[in-house]
Amino acid sequence: EQAVVSGVTYSRDEAKITLRSVPDRPGIAAGIFGPLAEAAINVDMIVQNISSKEKTTDLTFTVGRAEVERALAVLEKHAESIGYEELASEHNVVKVSVIGVGMRSHAGVAQTMFGALAEKGINIEVITTSEIKVSVLIAEEYLELALRSLHSAYGLDKV
Amino acid sequence: EQAVVSGVTYSRDEAKITLRSVPDRPGIAAGIFGPLAEAAINVDMIVQNISSKEKTTDLTFTVGRAEVERALAVLEKHAESIGYEELASEHNVVKVSVIGVGMRSHAGVAQTMFGALAEKGINIEVITTSEIKVSVLIAEEYLELALRSLHSAYGLDKV
Ligand SMILES: C[C@@H](O)[C@H](N)C(=O)O
Numbered sequence A, B: 001e002q003a004v005v006s007g008v009t010y011s012r013d014e015a016k017i018t019l020r021s022v023p024d025r026p027g028i029a030a031g032i033f034g035p036l037a038e039a040a041i042n043v044d045m046i047v048q049n050i051s052s053k054e055k056t057t058d059l060t061f062t063v064g065r066a067e068v069e070r071a072l073a074v075l076e077k078h079a080e081s082i083g084y085e086e087l088a089s090e091h092n093v094v095k096v097s098v099i100g101v102g103m104r105s106h107a108g109v110a111q112t113m114f115g116a117l118a119e120k121g122i123n124i125e126v127i128t129t130s131e132i133k134v135s136v137l138i139a140e141e142y143l144e145l146a147l148r149s150l151h152s153a154y155g156l157d158k159v
């Protein structure tokens, strides 16, 4: 499984915005991304997990740092129709991704990635995956340390 | 933006497992995927959002339906070291993805996707994105309706 990982990438220009406790019913997600699309806000990651017993859930997305204020203003304008409890945003996060083409399972790649970050005391704030990638958001101050640890964990630093 | 979407894909063999309220500190995610990788469980999606004020968060992943029981047994064995409050699983979900190569922003593609699902009363349970895709988990019974609605929303049904 290890041989599968071909590289580690990152993006510094990420700020995350979280809508806390949105109602878990059809139309809410459309009511969030409709106004953002109309305001031509460039959204990168979108992450939502299943709802709680109270039938609400948090929805997080990332934008370039220059667009945070504008995105927050759009959401505040539509606060009533969306129905979130609170908006939270954080500028100092970075996205780090491990790329593995042909991964049969994410578990092995994730174990190595999460283990390497844990050894250095780097907390994982958000996780998403695609067929060929595992991506996390971490605090920006850990970026260089994370990249070095991941390169060595996957043996990518051997020439 | 619309011209960007090239296709809609889906996967029926998905069951989701959620660890409720895991502690948000380094090492927890590694402590979940280590045992799963060692048990050779094939993990597909992994989704985690930022933590709550109580410094806990839910972590969801998907496996093939045939592996749910085995994955739950692995997690129950490590319940103490991971520290989740509760395990939840659901068999009848499917993953539906919209593919858009060269998407500058996910907002437009997401608006159309989420809007098309909302119109048909289809609730979105989980959302993740990658550079070229927006993926959601929905209830299996809505699969055919979702695929038809998305094909027509993106004009993919025109020959
Ligand atoms: C929370 C949000 O995703 C909601 N479930 C919807 O379908 O829009």
Ligand SMILES: C[C@@H](O)[C@H](N)C(=O)O
Pocket (backbone or CB within 6 Å): A114, A118, A122, A123, A124, A125, B022, B023, B024, B025, B026, B027, B028, B029, B030, B048, B057
């Ligand atoms: C919740 C889990 O992701 C934790 N933050 C970790 O770093 O392992």
